[in-house]
Amino acid sequence: MKKIIFLIFILVFGTFMFTxxxxxGHLNPGVGKSIIDLHVHVAGLGYGDSGSFINEQMRDNIxxxxxxxxxxxxxxxxxxxxxxxxFKKLSDKIARSETVKKAVxxxxxxxxxxxxxxxxxxxxxxxxxxxxxxxxxxxxxxxFGASINPNRKDALQRLQEAKNKGAVLVKWIxxxxxxxxxxxxxxxFYQLMAKLKIPLLSHTGMExxxxxxxxxxxxxxxxxxxxxxxxxxxxxHIATTGKSEGEDNFTRILPMVRQYPKLYVDISSxxxxxxxxxxxxxxxxxxxxxxxxxxxxxxLQFFPLISPWYHINHISIKDAFHIGGIKNQWDxxxxxxxxxGVPGEVFLRTGVLLEQN
Numbered sequence: 001m002k003k004i005i006f007l008i009f010i011l012v013f014g015t016f017m018f019t020x021x022x023x024x025g026h027l028n029p030g031v032g033k034s035i036i037d038l039h040v041h042v043a044g045l046g047y048g049d050s051g052s053f054i055n056e057q058m059r060d061n062i063x064x065x066x067x068x069x070x071x072x073x074x075x076x077x078x079x080x081x082x083x084x085x086x087f088k089k090l091s092d093k094i095a096r097s098e099t100v101k102k103a104v105x106x107x108x109x110x111x112x113x114x115x116x117x118x119x120x121x122x123x124x125x126x127x128x129x130x131x132x133x134x135x136x137x138x139x140x141x142x143x144f145g146a147s148i149n150p151n152r153k154d155a156l157q158r159l160q161e162a163k164n165k166g167a168v169l170v171k172w173i174x175x176x177x178x179x180x181x182x183x184x185x186x187x188x189f190y191q192l193m194a195k196l197k198i199p200l201l202s203h204t205g206m207e208x209x210x211x212x213x214x215x216x217x218x219x220x221x222x223x224x225x226x227x228x229x230x231x232x233x234x235x236x237h238i239a240t241t242g243k244s245e246g247e248d249n250f251t252r253i254l255p256m257v258r259q260y261p262k263l264y265v266d267i268s269s270x271x272x273x274x275x276x277x278x279x280x281x282x283x284x285x286x287x288x289x290x291x292x293x294x295x296x297x298x299x300l301q302f303f304p305l306i307s308p309w310y311h312i313n314h315i316s317i318k319d320a321f322h323i324g325g326i327k328n329q330w331d332x333x334x335x336x337x338x339x340x341g342v343p344g345e346v347f348l349r350t351g352v353l354l355e356q357n
Contacts, residue, residue: 027322027335028099029344036143036350037103037330038169038201039236039268039295040090042132043067043125045075048082051128057211058124070299084135090298091139093329099347100330102140103298106171106201107132107147111178116153124176124210129158133165143354145201147171149179150189159189163196168354169234173203174222175213182222187229194230197357201266204235205249206242208274209300219244220253227260232357234293238265240278250278257291264353267346268295271336272305279340280314292346293353294337301329308336315339 029035044052058064068074072093077085087105094103110123120126129146136142146162148155148170162170170193172179180186181202193200204220207213220239227233235257239249257263265288270279282288300306308315308323315323319339326332334347 027319027338029334029338029342029347031099031344031347033098033101034351035100035294035330035334035347036354037094037100037296037298038145038234038293038350038354039266040103040105040145040298041108041300042083042086042090042105042127043071043108044083044086044127044131045078046083047078048084050083050131051126052083052131053120053123053126055121055124061211063209063211066302067299070302072299083131087135087139087142091141094141097328097330099334100296102143103296104143104145104168105132105136106145108171108173109147109149109152109177111176112149112151113178114151116151118152122178124212129162129165129167133162133167137166143168145169145171146198148189149177150186151178155189156192159192159196159198163198167198168357169199169201171201173207173210173213174217175203175207175215176210178214178217180217180222182225184225186225190226190229190231193226197232199232199234199264199353199357200226201234201236203237204239204253205237208241215242216244218242218249220249220256223263224256224260227256227263230262232262232264232353233260234264234266236266236295237269237275237297238267238278238282238288240270240275250281254285254288257288264291264293264349266293266295267337267342268297269300271311271333271340272297272300273307273310276310277314279337279342283341289343289346292342293350294334294342294347295350296330296333298329301333306336308339311336311340 044050108127110126136144146167239253308320
């Protein structure tokens with residue numbers, strides 16, 4: 001009985017504080033509507049001549065209907081309005097955010113075989129650069145994030161074309177794209193990236209969002225080669241989860257962040273249930289917050305994957321109530337990370353970095 005009374009007290013007190021905090025907005029990082037989210041995904045099924053596709057393995061995977069739901073779209077909408085509707089929906093949602101002003105929308109190149117040719121059967125998700133560049137240009141609050149597999153025969157040409165079309169970075173998921181970032185064959189690609197001042201946003205750590213993945217290719221130490229060639233590298237998710245050569249990837253990347261001035265980390269996905277405590281660990285590491293960039297990893301922003309209640313060992317019950325009541329996905333994500341103690345400058349750093357490159 002005492003436990004029930006205590007729970008009722010917590011709920012009533014929390015509801016009171018939630019209502020009060022909604023009014024004063026204490027979990028806004030104090031930077032206004034000025035944040036750029038550098039990690040936003042789209043997908044498509046080829047409708048509207050987008051050129052996008054998802055292979056049969058992913059279409060048959062249990063994750064597929066959840067991904068459609070998380071992107072707030074149905075297959076019927078895609079058929080009727082084309083894959084382009086995703087950009088309209090994204091732009092509208094970001095416009096309603098009180099904190100995020102722009103988002104980098106990421107293309108996704110495919111699995112390129114040893115002959116430099118796209119293998120559609122092995123490619124789990126494909127979102128062409130031309131499609132993303134064209135649609136992002138229609139909206140003031142969307143930016144073009146290119147994706148070019150360096151195994152392509154014409155990778156250098158594609159990189160230059162992406163830059164000409166306004167790409168602000170290049171995105172890789174090495175473990176599903178058949179990319180070894182440590183391969184010396186990619187040095188010419190890295191040298192052109194450095195010359196063009198295009199950052200590389202590369203997934204690091206174990207990959208569980210797809211049907212299969214070669215996790216050894218997402219070992220953060222494989223990013224030493226592009227760094228040594230002068231490329232600005234952003235290690236997505238701070239290499240949380242998984243091991244390489246028997247060592248935790250997160251532990252593995254920390255000395256690299258301190259060693260390489262051009263190595264940054266994004267904090268996307270670090271509030272997901274499979275990555276509990278990692279954001280707090282990273283914030284406790286000396287100097288790491290000075291290299292952090294804000295990313296959401298949208299559309300992976302839904303319950304039960306994410307909830308403020310998973311983090312009440314790091315945030316207050318009062319804050320959990322408040323965050324749970326925020327409707328806009330970006331504002332909710334920013335508020336949760338602010339409650340963790342992410343410094344305000346982290347949310348602004350992406351804009352600064354993109355201006356410098």
